[in-house]
Structures are given as structure tokens and as C-alpha cells.
Amino acid sequence: MQTLEGHSNSVLSVAFSPDGRQIASGSWDSTIKVWDRESGACTQTLEGHSDFEGHCSWVLSVVFSPDGRQIASGSYDRTIKVWDRESGVCMQTLEGHSDCVRSVAFSPDGRQIASGSDDHTIKIWDRELSTYTQTLEGHSDSVLSVIFSPDGRQIASGSDDRTIKIWDRESGVCMQTLEGHSDCVRSVAFSPDGRQIASGSDDRTIKVWDRKSGTCTQMLEGHSGWVAGRRSKC
Template sequence: MAGSATACAYSPDGKMLAAGLDEGGLEIYDTNTWRRTYRCLVDHPVLSVAFSPDGRRIVSGSKDGKVQLWDYTNGKEVFVMEGHLRSVNCVAISPCGKQIASASADETVRLWDSKTGKCTFVLKGHTHRVRCVQYSPDGRQLVSGGIDQKIRFWDPETGEPGAVWISSWGAVNRLAFSGDGRWIASGHEKGALQCWHAVSGELGLVLRGHTGNITGVTFSPDSRWIASSSNDVTVRLWDSSAGTLVFMSGSHKANVHNVNFSPNGHQIASGGRDGKVRLWEVDSILSSSIAAYDHPGPVVKTVYSPNGQAILTASGEQNVKQWDSLRGAPKLTNQEISTMSFSPNGLQLAFGTIDSSIYLWDLQSEECTVELKEHTDCVTCVAYSPCGQWIASSSIDKTVRLWSRQQPTSETESWSCIHTVQDFFRHVLTTAWSPTVPMEFVTGCWDESVRVWRVSGKGEDVVVKLVWGTNLAVLHAPGLVLKDVAGLSSTYRRLLVQRGAIDDLLPLERARGLEVEE
């Protein structure tokens, strides 16, 4: 992944992960392979992303105040929804898919019609930046939270305000729905967790104990537990029904950045600034972690593999390790990487490095089987196609390269670069494949443009065509020659002819009596 991920969201089927980048871009990853399948670049940081219930559309919010809806099946931008005066910090799509909610630093929440792109309601009530907004699982309630310490409930059908709670625990940093949709947990600046009834908006529990800013809050899949992390260097496990503290660990020696439940809810993984990743066995409620892993730098990201048997950890120094979640044994050596992605079957891991290389690791043999070298600068994203036979990679070198898995002539795996997309003027930050449209991928560029490409042909006759794009301030069309151009001065004509942009217009210049050099 190029740059830091400012927001991420899973598709409804869990097969895709969309991430917004602070460097300006949107990336989509296949969660089976963790390969990037779609990437697009925009001029402003993408602060929030969300999938529609059917997985066909993605909504994004950016720092320039725009809310954009994308049709992921054909790569077309459906709407650009403008109205916010400041950055859009969070976006959400209703469970029925008919409405979009956006929370902004302009102190408002806006509701949009997903069919027309028109703003239907402007929800006012917050008196400071709104940081988060979420629909209840049944879509009947909308909840928002912000710097003003307010958690507000709204009726999304009428725009009418509901319950309001002003917390004495500082800004609302995190919101999480329980799996059954009955409760909402909020994490606050001053270290408290609060649980709210999702329908009535009434305060149910206040979980006190943390003494620092809440950095993470999440429900277990069965809604029985709440896990939290904080800058007070602790990880805590709470009984969500009784509101009691079940487990606390101060094993980390520095701020804990994040906490996550494993897919089966049996483990908790935490990552801290002390360079440690720790695993906790929930069922046993141990007083100490079952494993502690040394990392070469502060752990800023922990991710479970789809089957929950492995954990990927990343440090701020762009080092990545994979660990066995049961034994705690590292499976891969350190790699200075800029991005990583799993193959669809979960048996291979692709690394993009800062020195322009791509490495494919066999997770069973724990060996690097393929090294791909075509890029000339840092690889910002690698993405496997849903079928696993293609890889799209983007780079600071302003290109996207398409790799194809070759038919094996021996036991050695082979990939080759069969096409290079050079139609970019700035860094290409991200790319992702469409989960529904065969052989279609999206790119995100530093110039704030999002483009969707379609691949056709076979072998050496592969063709990649632009399907649609947004914010295309500059047209880049290699090999295109314009004819019958008029209205240019002699100097500009000569310059464009020399650059190969227009055909030889010297006869036309003579016809107009212009002096030309033979």
C-alpha cells in the first residue's frame, strides 16, 4: 500500500477491502490474496470509503469536501456530490443502498440519494468537526460523533434528530456497532468507552479504566466482548452485557495503536509503538499474552489472514512479518516493502518494495518463488485479479504494469509483464481489480484522478483501454496525432510538430502566408 491508509472498508461478502490513502488515492484489495485489484489516484487525501450492500458501488469522501460514488462493475463515476465546505471525514451507505451519509469537518452530516446524487437532508446540530457516521444494521437509525463530544442519532428517512448525548469524556474518536445491531460503542479522547442503545440512543454502559486516548474499539463477532486499546499502553477486554472489565494487559511498553478480533472471535491481536505484536486467547482469558513477537519497528498495523491462522504485521519503517497465530513463529523474514497483497487462494503473498521490485512468496514453502523487475521506482500497490492469474502493479514511476502467470513448463512458477500503461503524468498510488466485471481494474493517481481500465486479448496481443476516468485535467495519449489543427501561432505549430502531437502543417502555414524555415 502506497502511503498511510486513512480509511478502509470491507465489501459485504468480505472478499474485497477498499482503502483510502492520505497521499490521495483509493485502493481495493482481494482479501484472499491481499493483492491489489484496483487503484486510482486523486489530488486530495481520501479520508473515508464504503461499499454498497450489493458490492457494486463504492462511495468515497475526500479532504476537498467532495463525496463521490463509483460503479465498481464498469468503473464509471456515477456522481460527484458537492456541498460540504470542508473535508469529508466519514461516509456510509444505508443497508438498502438507497442513501449515502457523509460526515464533515464543516460540522454537518449530509444525506444523499444514491440514485440521483442529490442532497436530501443537511443534518445540523454538531458544533465542531464530525468525525464518524454509521447506519444501524437495519437502516432505521443513523448515528454520528465528533469533536464537540456529541453523539447524535438521526432518522435517515426524515432527517429528524433523535437522541443526543454530550459526553464528558472528550471527543468521539471511534464508533462500532455490535454484531446484532443492538449497541454502539464509542471510544473517547479522555479514555472512556460508552455503550449506547442503537434504537433509542440511550446510554447503557460507561466503561472506565483507560487513562489515555482511545485508539481502537471493536466488538467480537458474537457481540459478547468489547476489546479496546489506548495510548495508556493497555489492551482491555470487557463483558458487553455486564460492563465489567474481564482482562487487562500492560505488556506493551508504549502506546497501543490498534486492536482486532480474529475472524472466529477466539483471539485478539494488538500492535504497539514498542514494536510488539501480542496475541490474546479470549476463551481462556489469560492473564498474560500467549505470544509476544519482536518487530523491527513500531507496529502500526496488524491483520489476520482470511483463515485466521496467520497474522501480518507492519511497522512504520515499512518492515512486514507474517506470524503463525497459534505458535507465534515468524514465517517470513523482514522485507523493506511499500505494499503487500495475498493471492486469492491465500497460498501466495506479493510484496512491492521501495527499490522497484515485486516478490512473490510461497507461504507453504516460506520461499520467494518469483521476482518481478520492470518498474523503475517504488512500487505503490500490487493487486491479484480475482482468478489469480493476473497482477496489476502501480509505481512512483508513473506506470501500471500488467503481469500474467505463464503456463508452467517445469515446476518453477513464471510470470511476465505483458503490458505497461504509461498514460499518467504523476505517481500512480493504487490499483484494484473489479470483483464482478472480468478483466477490469481501477487506478488512483497523485493528480486525484480515478480511472478504470479494461483488459482484452491474449498473449502478446493484450490491449488495455481506458473505460472512464475522473478529474482528468490532462489528456495523455501516447502515439496520438491530431490533424487539421487550426488557430495556433507559427511558433506553437512548429513546437507541436516537433513533439509529434500534430501532423506536419507546413503546407497550411504557407497557404496562410506565414514565414517558415525550410
């Protein structure tokens, strides 16, 4: 058992590297820390997110690229930054959202990033072009979680509007809207075969959905508080 200590404020997001050897964490202290999984030592502190007045800005989401060479972070400063894992240098700053970025996800091939924001949209970014190529609109409130399907053909999103939406990656069309949670959907995840989706909510439940039919096949209860994090508005 390990306790990783070093942040000076609440930790909002954590992610394992693909090889399981490192952990990245994003915090209200405006930093991303990279930890060695075996020793528990902090090996890097990444700094650079700042608001429009130059003050440090909260890091709300972190994720490793599929090859483990980069880390993407979403922030209260409305940007996504992509960091070189080895050097700790910020390689890209992606700008386009009009409100804070709640969630970031790499496509399976690492060429694209999806981001969910309090501006109610999801943006799809081309890594090579350093710009967004699509804006997915349909949620009526903050987009709190985004993830690509294992084959990269769909994107799932969870929102403060209490729904999960499934989007066709190529066309940007919303294919399904899954409803059943009684509070905001904080987290979404595809099963490895892409046939199911799990969602965590502030209604204290986890629901498992059949991807094809859109029906809830299981509801897991037992938590005494919100599932998948702290409820907070930027």
C-alpha cells in the same frame, strides 16, 4: 461515489454496520454520527462523551456490535460508551482506564468488549456485568488497535511500541509478539479464517503475518504516508 459531510472537525474512526446499510463515524468534534449508506444522510448524532471538567471530549474509536444493535465508542475522556443504535441512547459507560481509549472491539458473540488505551493496557469488559474482568499488560506504549479473532479465542493488539501482540482470550497470556515494523502499529486485522494477521503502521507499510509461525509473509509498500490514520497523542 459519496462524500458524507456534517462533522465540524477531523474524523478519527469509521465503521460499517454488519449489514452494510449504515456507517458510524467518530470525530474530534466529540460526536458520533450514524449515516445511511444508500442516501448518505446523517440519521443520528450521538453526544455524551465529556472530560472530567464537563467539556466535550474527542471520540477516538467506533465499532458496531455483531448484531448491529449497538455502537461502542472509545474516547479521550478515558471511557467506553455503548449506545443503542435505534434510539441513540447511551446504555453503558465503562470506566477503568487511566488514560484515553484508542480502540474498541466487540467479541464475535457481542458479550465482551476489548479496549486499548494510552495507559499501555488492554481491558476486557463483560457487557452483562458492566465491568472489566481482565487487564492485559505487556505493551510498553499506547495500545492503538485491538481486535478479536473470528473464533473469539484470541485478541490481537497493535501499539506505539512498534509490536503486535497476540493474547489468549481465556487466560490473558501473551502468546506471541510480532516484531518488524519500524514505527507504531496503527491498525490490526485478522483474516476471516484467523490464520493471518494484517498490520498497518506509521512506517508506511502493511505487513501480513502467518498466525501460527509468527513470521511476516508479505510486506505491502506504496503508501506515501502513515497507514491507518493520523499520528497524534492525546
